[in-house]
Amino acid sequence: MDINQIKEKMLKDFQPSELYAITKCWDCPNAVMEISKVEEDLKKLLKEIDFSQKQQERLGGAKPKPHDVFSLAIAGCPNSCCQPQIKDFALQGQAVPRIGGGCTGCGQCVEGCPDRAITLNEEGPVIDRDLCLNCGQCAGICPTATISIGQRGYRVTRGGKLGRRPRLAGEICALTNEQGALSLLKETIDLLHGEGNPRERLGTLLERLKIY
Known part of the structure; x- marks a missing residue:
């Protein structure tokens, strides 16, 4: 069986129950957000707007291919094990640190920061x-508790x-709550179904419309 026959068989066997797929991180001690609820709310929104049917209508009756499945990811922290960078739409848990008083200059924050983002001065961490x-x-x-x-x-x-012309996802909001995230998903889907060509991926659409 050559590569074309393998591809043909894969496409023939490809029968998704929905034209979206949500990947989320597993339970992890690094998580800064509890993501089970937001996963259910994303699914609820996608069903309420009848996403799969609208996506099928975009295909004009053609059989869906793997890249026609709208990919979403929910990461519990910035480690992003579920690879939100290559998904059509993704959420990444954030815990924004703030600095208060009481620093003893121990330096544990400096040593423990994986991104070397903290320095110490006479007043404390920066x-x-x-x-x-x-x-x-x-x-x-x-x-x-100087840093909380x-x-x-x-x-x-x-x-x-990914694919022939890979593209990393771009940030559309640095920090929002669950309702804000759901609103941004609805806005994104409206854009895709309102402006997208048949089989056009969201990333390609954003580039075509020069939306960054």
């Missing part, structure tokens, strides 16, 4: 927000894909 990925580890190891979590929520990205 966080480089351009380097910080909001993983919350510094707050977890600070013995004096100020806000929790989701970073929202969209437009990632």
Whole structure:
């Protein structure tokens, strides 16, 4: 069996029950957000707007291929084991650190930050927000609670894909709550179904419309 025959068989056997797929992280001690509820709410929204039927209508009756399945990911923390960077739409848990008083200069936050985003001065820790990925580890190891979590929520990205012309997802919101994330998903799907060509991936559509 040559490669074309293998591809033909794979496409023949491809029969998804829905034209969307949600990948989420497993239960993990690094998680900064509990993601089970948001997963259910994403599924609920996709069913309420009859996403699979509308996606099928875009295909004009053609049999769906794997890249016609709208891919979503929910990551519990910035480690992003479920690969949100290559999904059509994704949420990434965020725990934004804030700095208070009481620092003893122990340096544990500096040593423990995986992104080298923290330095110490005479007044205490300083966080480089351009380097910080909001993983919350510094707050977890600070013995004096000088660093704590100020806000929790989701970073929202969209437009990632692999294939012939891979593209990393782009950020559309740095921090939002669950309702904000659902609103952004609805907005994204309206754009896809309103402006997208048949079989056009979201990332390709965003590039065509010059939306970044």
